[in-house]
Amino acid sequence: MGFRVIKTAAATLLSILLAAAAGIPSAQSAGLLAILGVETTRKRSLRTITARFSASLVGLLCGIVLFYLLGFHYWVLGLYVLFGFPLIVKAGFKEGIVTSSVVVFRVFGQAELSLHVLLQQIELLIIGLGSAGLVNLIYMPQGGSLIAGIRKEVDSQFSVIFKQMARTLRDPLLVWDGKELIGASDAIQRGITASSREMENHVIHPDEAWNVYFYMRKEQLESIQNMMQLLSQVYRQLPHGDMVADLFDQLSGDVLAEEYTGRTEKLLDKLEQEFQEMELPGTRDEFEVRSAILQLCRELALYLKIAKRHKVPVEIKPARRSERLRGQG
Known part of the structure; x- marks a missing residue:
């Protein structure tokens, strides 16, 4: 102003x-x-x-x-x-x-x-x-540095969210206020506003990379909220939950990485195969919890697909776009 x-x-x-x-x-x-x-x-x-x-x-x-x-x-x-x-x-x-x-x-x-x-x-x-x-x-002020700062804020919030989800899977009695969800939502909205303004400042050949990034994160946040609902149904600790917690620990680091690493996706595929080879649950409680964990894995797979849908292959991606779409895990 x-x-x-x-x-x-x-x-x-x-x-x-x-x-x-x-x-x-x-x-x-x-x-x-x-x-x-x-x-x-x-x-x-x-x-x-x-x-x-x-x-x-x-x-x-x-x-x-x-x-x-x-x-x-x-x-x-x-x-x-x-x-x-x-x-x-x-x-x-x-x-x-x-x-x-x-x-x-x-x-x-x-x-x-x-x-x-x-x-x-x-x-x-x-x-x-x-x-x-x-x-x-x-002259119009360039918003690149501001948008980059908002992106780092969003990535950091996502990283904390995944760490807390991993902790909750290992200890279902853990109390977490979930304030990072509100912080991430607010930062994403600010990012959308700032990136739209930046696009309007380029009359010829506007760069849509920032807009794509923040709308991707908005879609992923909706997926995270679905994961949170499923996580609330995991009311007891199981080895399956500990295994999925390792996935979220990995994802909490991947979300801060320069590129989409694909490591979490590979671990998820391997884990689902291991689940299929495990014995069936012996009690109703175990069945309910394992069912919630399985649905959580499927929602996690959807989260990862959202990133891949918006991601340009690394080997052909221009350097500038690579920089702006970093951390798509």
Whole structure:
């Protein structure tokens, strides 16, 4: 927000100076248009400026018709709001209602319908909105380091979650508040917001790697929540639980690794084969717990498939994408 204020100040000053140099009366109006045109991303800025300029042309046309037919009276401005605003919204330029009002009210203030006055308003729009667009295009803060920090936070939260799941399997009486689940969810949402903003700052060839990563983690978090429900059904310690705990210990390290190692997946396949060779449960309690553990393994397999679905093969992956999609375990 602080940097946006600086950009707004720069765009406002630039537009006023240009409007004054062009000899436009009340050059400060260009500053108001510039304030309305400054946005948080380049793409959003282009969309906003286009919408505001188009809305202003529609509003200007409506105002000219009303002033020509009814004259320059205050009640005519009320009619402009009554009929002009719905027309602008219907045209799909509702973002530009305020901008259009600026130029229409300027025409009213000059109480003159002439080609010179109309061209002046268009020139004012170009200067005001153009200054905002220029400032936005020249520089936008890069969010790469911020997003990388959020990614590390998410990976760390996942790592702790898997460690706690391993501890719970070894000791079902262990009490865990699960605060890392909330922390991971919050970090993922912040990451999605930041990565979307970063994409909108690249008008040509936006990099979607960060967005893919955080949406992958969001999907995986849903899988983890399913695992937690199954884990709550493991109310006694069994050797099977200890074996699966080793998987989660491995995964807690893999999730921090540079690449998807596949080690947990191989261990899981091997473990499922060992389960098939074991004797059937002898009691109902053992059956219920082993059933929950087996379902937990299947949910873990789904978690790993989500990572593989979004992962580019290491041998052909570009270095930049490799760096951004690290830790997909």
